[in-house]
Amino acid sequence: MSDAHAHSVAFVRESEIPPAPPPVAEAGAVRWVRANLFSGPFNTIMTLLGILVIYYLLSGLIPWILNGTWEGADIRDCREQLQGNGGGCFAVIAERWPQLLFGFQYPDYLRWRPTMAFVLLFLAVPPALFVMFLPRWTLIATAVYPFIAYWLIWGGTILAPIFVAVGVAAGYLVFQKIEKLRGFVPGMGAGIVTAFVIWWIGGFITAAMPGFLALETVESRSMGGFMLNMILGVVCVSLSIPMGILLALGRQSRLPIVKGFCVVFIEFVRGVPLITLLFVANVVLAYFLPPNANFDLIIRVIIMITMFSAAYIAEVIRGGLAALPKGQYEAGDSLGLDYAQSMRLIILPQALKISIPGIVNVAVGLFKDTTLVSVISMFDLVGMIRGPILSSTDWAGVYWELWAAACVLFFVVCYGISQYSQWLERQLRTDHR
Amino acid sequence: MTTMTDPPQAEGFRIGQLIHDTRYRSYTFQFIALVLLILGFSWLAYNASQNEQLQSNGFSYEFLSAPAGYDINQQPIPYTSQDTHLRATVIGAINTIIVAVLACITATVFGVIAGVLRLSNNWIISKLMAVYVEMFRNIPVLIWIIIIFTVAANIFPPISEFRLPRDGSDPDRTLLFGMFAATNQGVFIPRLVFTGLGWLVALVFLASIAGVFGWRAHARKKLFDEGKVVPVLLPSIAILLLPTIVAYFILGMPVSVENPEMGRFRFEGGFLLRPSLIALWFALSIYTGAFIAENVRAGILAISKGQTEAAAALGMRPGRIMSLVVLPQALRVIIPPLISQYLNITKNTSLAIAVGYMDLTGTLGGITLNQTGRALECILLLMLFYLTFSLAISAIMNVYNNSVKLKER
Numbered sequence: 001m002s003d004a005h006a007h008s009v010a011f012v013r014e015s016e017i018p019p020a021p022p023p024v025a026e027a028g029a030v031r032w033v034r035a036n037l038f039s040g041p042f043n044t045i046m047t048l049l050g051i052l053v054i055y056y057l058l059s060g061l062i063p064w065i066l067n068g069t070w071e072g073a074d075i076r077d078c079r080e081q082l083q084g085n086g087g088g089c090f091a092v093i094a095e096r097w098p099q100l101l102f103g104f105q106y107p108d109y110l111r112w113r114p115t116m117a118f119v120l121l122f123l124a125v126p127p128a129l130f131v132m133f134l135p136r137w138t139l140i141a142t143a144v145y146p147f148i149a150y151w152l153i154w155g156g157t158i159l160a161p162i163f164v165a166v167g168v169a170a171g172y173l174v175f176q177k178i179e180k181l182r183g184f185v186p187g188m189g190a191g192i193v194t195a196f197v198i199w200w201i202g203g204f205i206t207a208a209m210p211g212f213l214a215l216e217t218v219e220s221r222s223m224g225g226f227m228l229n230m231i232l233g234v235v236c237v238s239l240s241i242p243m244g245i246l247l248a249l250g251r252q253s254r255l256p257i258v259k260g261f262c263v264v265f266i267e268f269v270r271g272v273p274l275i276t277l278l279f280v281a282n283v284v285l286a287y288f289l290p291p292n293a294n295f296d297l298i299i300r301v302i303i304m305i306t307m308f309s310a311a312y313i314a315e316v317i318r319g320g321l322a323a324l325p326k327g328q329y330e331a332g333d334s335l336g337l338d339y340a341q342s343m344r345l346i347i348l349p350q351a352l353k354i355s356i357p358g359i360v361n362v363a364v365g366l367f368k369d370t371t372l373v374s375v376i377s378m379f380d381l382v383g384m385i386r387g388p389i390l391s392s393t394d395w396a397g398v399y400w401e402l403w404a405a406a407c408v409l410f411f412v413v414c415y416g417i418s419q420y421s422q423w424l425e426r427q428l429r430t431d432h433r
Numbered sequence: 434m435t436t437m438t439d440p441p442q443a444e445g446f447r448i449g450q451l452i453h454d455t456r457y458r459s460y461t462f463q464f465i466a467l468v469l470l471i472l473g474f475s476w477l478a479y480n481a482s483q484n485e486q487l488q489s490n491g492f493s494y495e496f497l498s499a500p501a502g503y504d505i506n507q508q509p510i511p512y513t514s515q516d517t518h519l520r521a522t523v524i525g526a527i528n529t530i531i532v533a534v535l536a537c538i539t540a541t542v543f544g545v546i547a548g549v550l551r552l553s554n555n556w557i558i559s560k561l562m563a564v565y566v567e568m569f570r571n572i573p574v575l576i577w578i579i580i581i582f583t584v585a586a587n588i589f590p591p592i593s594e595f596r597l598p599r600d601g602s603d604p605d606r607t608l609l610f611g612m613f614a615a616t617n618q619g620v621f622i623p624r625l626v627f628t629g630l631g632w633l634v635a636l637v638f639l640a641s642i643a644g645v646f647g648w649r650a651h652a653r654k655k656l657f658d659e660g661k662v663v664p665v666l667l668p669s670i671a672i673l674l675l676p677t678i679v680a681y682f683i684l685g686m687p688v689s690v691e692n693p694e695m696g697r698f699r700f701e702g703g704f705l706l707r708p709s710l711i712a713l714w715f716a717l718s719i720y721t722g723a724f725i726a727e728n729v730r731a732g733i734l735a736i737s738k739g740q741t742e743a744a745a746a747l748g749m750r751p752g753r754i755m756s757l758v759v760l761p762q763a764l765r766v767i768i769p770p771l772i773s774q775y776l777n778i779t780k781n782t783s784l785a786i787a788v789g790y791m792d793l794t795g796t797l798g799g800i801t802l803n804q805t806g807r808a809l810e811c812i813l814l815l816m817l818f819y820l821t822f823s824l825a826i827s828a829i830m831n832v833y834n835n836s837v838k839l840k841e842r
């Protein structure tokens with residue numbers, strides 16, 4: 001049939017025609033522009049509006065940056081140099097950057113110490129953040145870092161941080177030994193007692209040798225600038241994660257008294273603004289501490305901010321705990337693990353993995369909230385700009401440059417953290433989509 | 434084949450069971466926790482009792498009835514510096530509520546627009562919105578508040594430029610539409626003036642708004658129960674406007690708009706939005722709007738594409754797909770985080786103290802505290818206020834959440 005038909009056809013092509021390129025309007029950049037920018041009248045209007053907005057923003061921003069001057073003694077000098085060409089007076093940043101970063105009281109010949117602590121942060125944090133890529137022993141760097149950083153930033157004899165570290169380490173070793181023999185609770189008790197004994201003894205030795213390998217002491221109230229934001233952020237986040245875990249476990253626990261306390265604490269702290277808690281740190285907390293104990297304001301603030309973020313982290317972790325299937329809890333029970341073991345070995349590793357994005361959100365929020373300490377007249381970055389710099393006769397009126405610098409500093413840190421968390425989420429995703 | 438179990442031994446309670454028996458161990462732990470808690474709190478209480486300042490002052494709220502002696506620049510209800518601290522506190526609380534409600538409304542508007550536009554096909558618009566969201570989410574709200582305050586207080590022209598010069602020539606600037614004027618003292622806007630029975634007109638208007646919702650519910654019920662299509666749009670407009678207009682004329686036009694007018698030195702009449710209010714309102718709106726945008730985006734993305742395609746297969750138009758299929762489902766995902774954003778706004782209004790807006794933190798936590806030195810009482814009261822606000826908001830929003838959540842049968 002087909003044979004017969006073939007004869008009646010004059011020409012049958014024997015090879016395939018090579019595929020032709022699509023028409024110009026349907027391919028490449030043109031198609032992309034048509035599909036994404038001008039696919040209809042509404043879309044076209046939006047595109048034009050968008051271009052207008054971008055033009056408007058850039059036409060202000062580009063001359064401001066390019067024409068700006070980085071040299072000048074004060075604002076009048078700046079204005080003379082700029083001659084009204086729309087440039088920014090970045091000289092204020094060039095002149096005042098040490099104050100923006102370190103505050104105005106930190107001795108300038110000691111600035112290398114916080115800088116060093118900041119650089120070491122990049123050695124200490126990766127082992128905790130990239131657990132799956134780095135060998136486990138690098139975690140030692142993370143464990144040692146707080147003590148080194150404290151010594152570098154505050155100064156004083158090295159014996160104090162060493163004894164604190166030794167106490168923690170000895171307590172942990174004792175806890176491990178006793179836990180194997182007698183169980184979690186006696187182990188914990190023995191560990192805490194050991195640590196306290198070592199700190200107690202260490203106190204005497206430190207007092208006896210105050211000059212041993214001592215760096216020059218810097219008072220807490222000399223801390224300021226972006227350094228203060230970093231200190232508060234790092235310390236409070238790292239302290240509030242363990243506290244948040246405890247609160248979350250307490251809230252999930254079957255013991256009514258423990259549960260009740262945790263619920264009240266969490267709901268109370270989440271219901272009030274951070275500012276009121278900072279007021280508490282500033283004026284009220286002193287009432288409830290021993291009359292002769294003069295806690296640094298910075299320590300009182302750390303206590304309150306830690307409590308604040310711990311309540312939020314507790315809620316995030318509670319979500320993680322609730323998201324685990326009941327079978328995981330039953331698996332722990334059926335293996336004969338007690339509460340502490342099943343939590344530590346089965347439940348928490350999974351729950352924490354689920355709650356990583358939430359924890360990072362809280363961490364970013366907390367870091368931004370450290371600016372609120374400027375309200376109780378501590379000179380963090382915002383406090384420095386509002387107070388000493390903008391009220392000085394030299395630089396009164398240079399708003400944009402200073403606030404832009406603050407925005408850039410915070411944006412870099414916060415955006416970096418949030419990008420890291422998104423990356424981590426992709427890394428830890430065990431389901432295959 | 435008899436299996437005899439041992440008869441249960443009638444053994445008494447032993448001390449060891451408190452630690453080794455899981456039935457009793459929880460009691461032991463709770464007892465220890467309770468003792469530790471009591472010890473901790475009594476330590477705090479003991480310290481407080483030893484405190485000299487507390488010992489001399491005692492703990493009382495009597496200062497609330499003493500004259501406050503300071504001025505408040507934003508007064509929703511009448512107030513003079515001779516009024517009591519309590520009245521100042523109430524004014525602060527009202528100011529907090531005002532700015533919180535305003536910011537919640539505008540933040541929702543910004544957030545929904547930005548969230549929907551970020552999903553737009555238009556590349557430029559979606560990138561612009563991404564920049565907006567990332568920029569505002571990653572910079573502290575305190576900095577935004579101060580920046581906007583700086584703009585409002587320094588960039589706008591001074592009032593003197595609106596003043597009529599002596600020689601009768603035109604002033605440098607005139608009011609926009611004869612109604613609005615942006616000055617460095619704040620933005621002047623028209624004000625509604627109620628005379629006589631004017632409040633009745635406002636009441637009628639509020640009732641009409643309720644009436645519109647009633648009509649919509651009625652139309653929906655007709656459609657679902659009887660399959661009849663009842664027109665909604667035109668009747669709604671009629672319900673909204675007609676009664677108010679009728680009431681307005683019957684009562685003899687008791688409501689009028691008072692525009693700000695340039696007097697000899699300053700504007701007279703109208704309503705003044707101070708730079709601090711503008712800064713707080715606007716900054717909280719755009720900052721929280723960026724967060725709400727992400728919630729809205731996540732909510733819309735959570736609806737599976739199959740829903741949109743199914744609706745399209747039924748022949749629905751894109752606008753209807755959005756309003757009838759996607760949004761009702763997305764709302765279930767959006768509402769819970771929206772509640773916590775509203776709570777955040779309410780709590781963040783306390784940042785007013787940084788720009789001098791007299792909200793609760795400014796009056797009770799600021800000047801009253803400093804003047805009376807009653808730190809403990811003031812801060813306790815302050816926390817209680819905010820707790821009440823937060824609980825009230827979450828209660829109201831949870832009612833709404835229950836009405837939109839998935840009805841499972």
